[in-house]
Amino acid sequence: MISAHRSRSLFRSIASTIASALLIFQLILIAATLNYVMLPMAKRSADDLAALLVLSAQTWVELPPETRKDFELELANKHQFMLFEDAAILPPRKGFYPYLALLDNALTSRTGEPVSIKVTHIDTTWFWAEIHTGGKLIRIGFPKDRLNMDPPSMLLLALVATVAFTLLTALVLARRVTKPLTHFYAAAQRIGEGSIPESFPETGISELSGLASTFNKLALQVRELLANRTTMLAGISHDLRTPLARMRLAIELLPESTDPKLVARLQHDVEEMNQLIGQFLVLSRELHKEPAQQVDVSLLLGELADNARNEGADVKFRTRDNAVLSAGPMALRRILNNLLSNAVHYGANKPVEIDLSLKDNLAVIRILDRGNGIPAQELENVFHPFYRVESSRSNSTGGSGLGLAIARQLADANGWKIELLPRPLGGTEAKLSIPRD
CATH class of the missing domain: 3.30.565.10 (Histidine kinase-like ATPase, C-terminal domain)
Known part of the structure; x- marks a missing residue:
């Protein structure tokens, strides 16, 4: 017999297996989506933004000085860009910004020289690109809100939703499989305790319906077997106790000259046989739980x-x-x-x-x-x-x-x-x- 603390419940085993499989599938799906959908889209977006930044800087340099203010206002209104010439040096960028790394590569590819986006935090977060064009150093920037994206939050939300959905699905599927089996287990225990459980509905999933039908037939057979055994043993008891009564009578009618030890031994044997029949009947009959x-x-x-x-x-x-x-x-x-x-x-x-x-x-x-x-x-x-x-x-x-x-x-x-x-x-x-x- 396997001890309870060493065995795992079927529900836990099925739930953990389904949850593990679904989690692995979801992680593979997320990785594939990131690599084949989101990353190409992010690269294309970064390349378009880099082209717009470089074009804006080149256009500003080529414009007559008197028209540059109007162009700067147009950039701010339409594209949320701010443009400066020969501004103060900004410190290197700190922190992890995956999109800015893509933008660095796109700007470097378009300008032919290394470009690293700088970050400032005053009232809001701004990203700045320093572009050399027309003999000038042009710093052009845009606010973080312009990107309208938050990859870490998106990934966290996707991961949390994936885990929650996976666990819920695993629990529902495991419960649908193990709940009928739990009922079968409880019914089998009741049969072991001498009780006859109620019949199971023979509907639903075909395999479980077939199991319910077989279990109902088995419970009926057990009930009939116990009833037949009790009836048979009651008959045997009656048939055995009749000759036992005759034997008692015969012992009582033995001559007085009979050895008393022999008489006592015969009486003891008859009584022992009677007790044995009674004990066997107690063991054999169907035992029900006594009212507490x-x-x-x-x-x-x-x-x-x-x-x-x-x-x-x-x-x-x-x-x-x-x-x-x-x-x-x-x-x-x-x-x-x-x-x-x-x-x-x-x-x-x-x-x-x-x-x-x-x-x-x-x-x-x-x-x-x-x-x-x-x-x-x-x-x-x-x-x-x-x-x-x-x-x-x-x-x-x-x-x-x-x-x-x-x-x-x-x-x-x-x-x-x-x-x-x-x-x-x-x-x-x-x-x-x-x-x-």
């Missing part, structure tokens, strides 16, 4: 411990207050009585301890003995019907091999957990865990 009631576990354990002491056992248990649980009283009593009887019977006449611990969401009852113990490889096998560890539970010690099987089935039917654990210095720990509502 408020049970004082400490009081119940104290009563079972007193009963064991009255039969000569050495049982140690200290009662405690506020130990009330919501549980099926008959199932709880039967399980605890079985575990305690086993501990006393196979405890090598040594003291048996009962421990009760209550946590926020769990009540744990531990019954500890110092007997020969059970080999680690047999700890699960002893819960199988009619299974006995020969070294410690041979026929000479009594027992049918049904007690722990019935206890496990009752625990499963009520949603409890029962375990047998080896103790470090020898002996066995029987542990019953009950969720607290």
Whole structure:
């Protein structure tokens, strides 16, 4: 059996796989868009702007001095350009501006000499190009708003939208696949607890519809199998108990001269057969979850411990207050009585301890003995019907091999957990865990 902490849920596995695939696809798509669409458009835009800047500088130089002011006003109104001659030296550009790097290359290509756009920050951000033309150094600039673009924000928005959309899509797809399987898992658990789940609708996706149809047929077959088995065993019980009654009568009618030891042995064998039939019927019939009631576990354990002491056992248990649980009283009593009887019977006449611990969401009852113990490889096998560890539970010690099987089935039917654990210095720990509502 794989432990829960080592296994991954199907929902998480599907969601992570779909999310990873979609994220990789979106990243490849973004990279392709940047390289084959946005970059060529940005280069073309930078080349057009470079041509306009160079043409404006050349035209200003070629114009008569008296008309240059009018040309400067026209550049400012139509193109948001500002033009100066022999202005003060500006410091080198700092920061990362991908578009300005493209504009540098375009200006350098058109002027034939290195040009690097400078940046100033006064009231607003301005970009400046220094162009040598007609023997003059012309500085022509434009505001950042003229570009009307913000690549970092655009990339961030695209990335955030991609991640959010990808995760949402992955969650929706994973939920659509795993939700029906979760219902199947819960229904299978109910079957394991002895309950029959409601039929699943046989609609929707063809594969899931087929699985629902198969599961419904399987649940019906299990129900019929359990009912037929119970009916058959009830008939067998009736047929067996009739000759047993005759055997009891025959024993009672034996002559008085019959050996008393023989009579006692025959009576013991008949009673043992009767008890075995009863235990087998309990194990075989369909077990339903018993309606829960408020049970004082400490009081119940104290009563079972007193009963064991009255039969000569050495049982140690200290009662405690506020130990009330919501549980099926008959199932709880039967399980605890079985575990305690086993501990006393196979405890090598040594003291048996009962421990009760209550946590926020769990009540744990531990019954500890110092007997020969059970080999680690047999700890699960002893819960199988009619299974006995020969070294410690041979026929000479009594027992049918049904007690722990019935206890496990009752625990499963009520949603409890029962375990047998080896103790470090020898002996066995029987542990019953009950969720607290």
